[in-house]
Amino acid sequence: MGLFSFWFLIFLPGILFVPETCANAEETIRVLVLRQVPRVKITGQDLVLQDLQTGRLLFQNKRISSLTAYPGAMLIVRTEDHSASAQALTVNSSTAPLNLDGRMFRGKLNLYPGPHQDDLRVVNELPLEEYLVGLINYEISSQWMVEAVKAQAVAARTYAFFQKSKMLR
Numbered sequence: 001m002g003l004f005s006f007w008f009l010i011f012l013p014g015i016l017f018v019p020e021t022c023a024n025a026e027e028t029i030r031v032l033v034l035r036q037v038p039r040v041k042i043t044g045q046d047l048v049l050q051d052l053q054t055g056r057l058l059f060q061n062k063r064i065s066s067l068t069a070y071p072g073a074m075l076i077v078r079t080e081d082h083s084a085s086a087q088a089l090t091v092n093s094s095t096a097p098l099n100l101d102g103r104m105f106r107g108k109l110n111l112y113p114g115p116h117q118d119d120l121r122v123v124n125e126l127p128l129e130e131y132l133v134g135l136i137n138y139e140i141s142s143q144w145m146v147e148a149v150k151a152q153a154v155a156a157r158t159y160a161f162f163q164k165s166k167m168l169r
Contacts, residue, residue: 027128029160033100034122036114041068042100044093049077052088052110059084067091069111071120088112090125106130132156 034040043066049058059082070076074085089111097104100122107126114120132153140152 028125029128029131030110031124031126031131032121033103033105033109033124034120036116036119037122038118038120039068039070040101040111040120040122041066042091042098042109043067044091044098045096046093047098048092048094049084050090050092051086052090053086058086058089069120071113071116071118073117075111075113075120106134128157128160131160 045065047064047067049064049067050056051058058077059079062079062082064079067077067079069089070078072085074087075089076083076085077089090108091098091111092108097106098109099105100109105124105126107124107130110123110125112121112123135156136149136152139156140149
């Protein structure tokens with residue numbers, strides 16, 4: 001069974017929902033944030049890189065604040081003075097958000113090869129509630145009446161759960 005064959009995917013404009021394989025106390029969501037890009041640059045404080053297939057930590061005991069990933073037969077990751085490769089990677093920072101090509105993201109950034117050898121995909125994985133905070137701040141103003149903000153939060157959460165439930169049928 002291939003690395004991606006266990007996933008059930010639903011593509012919506014800019015959103016990729018992937019069901020969790022085990023029940024968690026905290027719901028997570030995965031959002032497709034980039035696809036078909038030739039490279040990505042990720043910056044942050046004390047970046048931690050992990051091979052998604054083997055679980056092996058890359059650049060262990062090294063302080064990394066910037067990396068660039070390139071597609072190919074394997075993903076190639078370069079830092080200031082090191083390089084490594086893996087079929088799929090996750091990038092995380094426990095101290096601050098991640099900066100992906102100038103955009104800030106909470107949670108993890110997972111990097112996967114794209115359908116062509118010269119592109120890759122980036123998926124933001126984070127707790128549902130953190131996703132909703134960012135979504136609401138992006139879609140409406142927090143200056144709106146509190147009841148409107150609450151209604152938007154309920155609608156967004158309901159929509160996310162509905163999309164996840166459709167995948168499980």
